[in-house]
Amino acid sequence: MTRPGAIPGGPDQKPKDFGPALRRLLAILGRRRWVLGGVLLSAVGSVVLNALAPRILGHATDLIFAGVIGSRLPAGISRADAAAGLRARGDSTYADLVGSMTHLTPGRGVDFAAVGNVLMTVVLLYAGSSALAWLMGFLLNTLTQRTVQSLRTDVEAKVHRLPLSYFDGSQRGDLLSRVTNDLDNVSQSMQQTVNQFLNSVLMVIAILAVMLWISPLLSLVAVATVPLAFLATAFIAKRSKPHFISQWSSTGSLNAQVEEAFTGHELIKVYGRRDEVEARFDERNAALFESSWRAQFISGTIMPFIMFLGNLNYVAVAVVGGLRVASGSLTLGEVQAFIQYSRQFTQPLTQLGSMFNLMQSGVASAERIFDILDAEEEVPDPADAASPAEDHGRIVFDDVSFRYLPDRPLIDSLSLVAEPGHMVAIVGPTGAGKTTLVNLIMRFYDVDAGVIALDGVDTGRMTRDDLRERTGMVLQDSWLFGGTIRENIAYGDPDASEDEVIEAARVSHVDHFVRILPDGYDTVIDDEGGGVSAGEKQLITIARAFLAKPTILILDEATSSVDTRTELLIQQAMANLRTDRTSFVIAHRLSTVRDADTILVMEEGRIVEQGSHDELLTARGAYHRLYNSQFAGAVGGSD
Template sequence: MAAQRRPGGGGPPWASLGVPTEKASSFGPSARRLLGRLAPHRLGVVAVLVLGVVSVALNVVGPVILGRATDLIFAGVLGRQLSAGISTAQAAADARAAGNDTTATLIESQNVIPGVGVDFAALGRVLLFVVAIYVGASLLAYLQGWLLNGIVQRTIAALRRDVEDKLHRLPLSYVDARSRGELLSRVTNDIDNVSQSLQQTMSQLLTSLLTVVGVLVFMVVISPLLAVIALLTVPLSTWMTRAIARRSQGQFVAQWRYTGELNGQIEEAFTGHELVNVFGRRAEVEADFAAKNAELRGASYRSQFVSGIIMPSMMFLGNLNYVAVAVVGALRVASGAMTLGEVQAFIQYSRQFTQPLTQLASMTNLLQSGVASAERVFELLDAPEQVADPVVPAVRAQRRGRVAFEHVSFRYRPDVPLIDDLSLVAEPGQTVAIVGPTGAGKTTLVNLVMRFYELDAGRITLDGVDIATMSRADLRSGIGMVLQDTWLFGGTIRDNIAYGNPDATEEQLQAAARAAYVDRFVRRLPDGYDTRVDSDGGAVSAGEKQLITIARAFLADPSLLILDEATSSVDTRTEVLVQRAMARLRSDRTSFVIAHRLSTIRDADLILVMDGGRIVEQGTHDELLAAHGAYHALYEAQFAAAQS
């Protein structure tokens, strides 16, 4: 192809390791934007919150009731050791008289009845009530998880749809400027990571936050003094978590950036596998892979290690808190300020209080990884889009195929000149051949006709209508294009040909296949037109792939045909046959033919010779040869090469 190389496009596998992404936005805005995508499911989110509140409330009430069971058991065990028939006050006085002040305090504070053992009926009622509470809490938690899972998956499905729609609105320049592997990594790996992060953190995050609030309330009610002791570690743990999280967030961003770059490098090396082996560059490709893999390993190690030290640190602070509460609580029981059941309940609350804090800390790495991936997805969603179609697009009154360039100027980069003030007219039914050295702007010219790129100045009209005022779908529906780089999708040969016109009949499809000389080799295949192929060709050769793409264009029956080195991969004999078929196809439509082999365009109605984005010569084959200019030099060079 003779178009100027676009920025970031193409190149051998060892020439590029992927395009680095731009600097990611901060954690807070991206996290809020990600949560904002839950807005369409407000009612479901409210239901999840209500279920979470009730479930956590039931779980939080449990230790208080279990503390009552502990008090019943302790009072019964202590009561059976005392003489029956005396009052609680008398039993306490006897204990003091014997020098057992602590026992006396316990008898008074625990409501011990001398001579009476454990009240198993009351204990059974308490335990059954606790079981009912925990079963109810579990059922509500299950329902909450089921609802939240549905909300998250619908949100991620909507995100995937938005990304898919965005890809179709992106200009070709955006795709050309980025490694395909890196772009695909955002669409697949990053979205999957966001899904997993939301799924694993949303429910646990909500439950943990509600548990912290509920437990704190009960801790203050039971003992303000112990609550203060338990809260002493919170500021320290919060500071520690934030300090570590700030360091790990950048590593998570780097981890997913390197993942995208490594995907790009692998995709290029796999696509150009034959080229790598032909030029003996396998060792260099492997070295590039090893370097990128080492960068990814380093970023992954640093992100996981830094974020991973949060949980052990939180557990250490939680254990210190537990020891302090146990010691002070025991002293409070001994002094009669609290019952044993209250201390037991408070210790459980202390564990319940530190456990969600530890869980929140352990989720930090998942949350940071998910938000880092979300940032990359949002960067894609925020990318500049191609110019929107007009609200009321213009429509061609008739489809004759007249194309006019009027003072057209275009550059891929503002500082690199390419096409300046170009004007030409292709009349209906004409075959216009475009030749010139590599980089002259030949393919760029037809890309502008297709509106793959927008003009910098001037305009292009199709049948008198400015293509910028037409919808892209309407414009391209009347244009058939056969590229030098063939493309087949996964499916049968029949499916690939029918892609040009899905409504075509089987007779029309086979007629197009015969015109493009596809039928002659398809008949030799075991499955015929049902033979499965893909982008790599599968059961067909490179030349046969190109014939299938030509048949696809034949079936579309467009008013404007663009052939970009359409026979470059076929043998000479087949090329002659295809040229005849294309001559019939071009007989009643306008055709742009980009060619390097000048022998294939001798019969063109108009030959444009381009150089540096300008038309330096134009005329018929005989006229240009007689002029002894640029075309004559190209022709002589090819003829001399053929003779030698």
């Protein structure tokens, strides 16, 4: 039964600010402080070594350049004398250049030994940087995967603490999309962006420090366009954010549509609604395409814009640097290193811009996951929980009221007593509150007023596990998991022996069809029950309930999928099982409840009639009308 209301955090929810979700995601990363510290230390070491290399490599350029110039000057004089001679000939610019070259020796060529030492130092620096980068990648991969594993565990645990109303008001496909697609997207985004973000930020800081060391003037030229880059990134990101939210919401909506169509594909074909389903799919697919295209296109403009600014920086640095070399303020090696740094400086900014769309996508998925983690949970079990002293199965409803929505009454002032060993049948039209009644017994929902007592103990004072361990439930929609028939039956009692499993199968009439299967009880069935018929699936779920030996047995249209003969056999088996146990049977086919000790007739959440089959027929009330609608000939013959 679908309950009113929408899933919290569903596709219709308005986007939230990214800041809280991003900070929360980083806080989850920070739970593993030692690993995170190792990542930061190795990242800093790798970046520092990588940043020092061009500066030292520039020294090799200076040695080579000084050797070339020195070989053209007369030997036996000092560098100052050579500069003075050039200035006397009127070549002041050349004289300033020679005077500023501290490694120049007139008449001496390139010192290849010194150049080799410099190059070997650079190689060692790059090798150390690479080793530390590998270590950072290893630690970061461990950190992100452990974080996502922890997040998956938190989501799984949270799902089991959510009330049934959360799932009743949700689209199953969207919920599955959150715990699969969105979690995978968070994992991929963290894996790619954290590494890139750390490297980029640290590289910008390290390179800026070295550039200031070389030349504050050129550094000012290099960073002149950075504020413009940040403003452009913020402007573009603000406009792409809603589209990333829409992208993942549309993904969830599309998954819900696909899951619904795959589950009901037979009915779609029977009723000839394929065109309608395809049209709805195309509509949602088009919405996903539109939001994805806009998100990627808008955010994708960040990188080209930053690259354009980087090229402007390169031209400006080259021009100003050339003038500084000519004036002797900087060496050629320093300008060469600075140009390399300026390209490296804009590269991290470009990477930050290019990864921003990926970061937004990951944070948008994280928001959807956090919506589940922040959803309101079931009311906790009482600390001083009570438990029945004996198991008889006496259920008492005392003036119980319940409603799904505050302004829509469903069950008001309901009182009844179900004695141990009795079969209580609940009948009535669709929407009368039959399933709601047993949901209240199981505490899938808590009552708004009144008390439901089991063997003298208010079920609200019992733990849910204690209550449900005393209850067996078989629904109209049978559920099996991938595994053998034996494993599916033993799900009712994992500690049951082989003989107990077979006995439960025998009394529920599973044994007779399992024996003819090639692998018997070891026959593997999938989670959709493939390999057995719908009726046989239901028999397996009934055998599972028998094996659990519950104090209370609830059957919600449990025999609707079996033939009449098997239905009679199951009723006989349940009669044996009901000794000192209470059974609640929800039925639309009144032939299945004739032998019930008490029949409750519900209309609009109220018990309008109560009694045995014969008593209710004699009263000629609501039950008589229901029975007459199904067995008009039999009722007419008895009048």
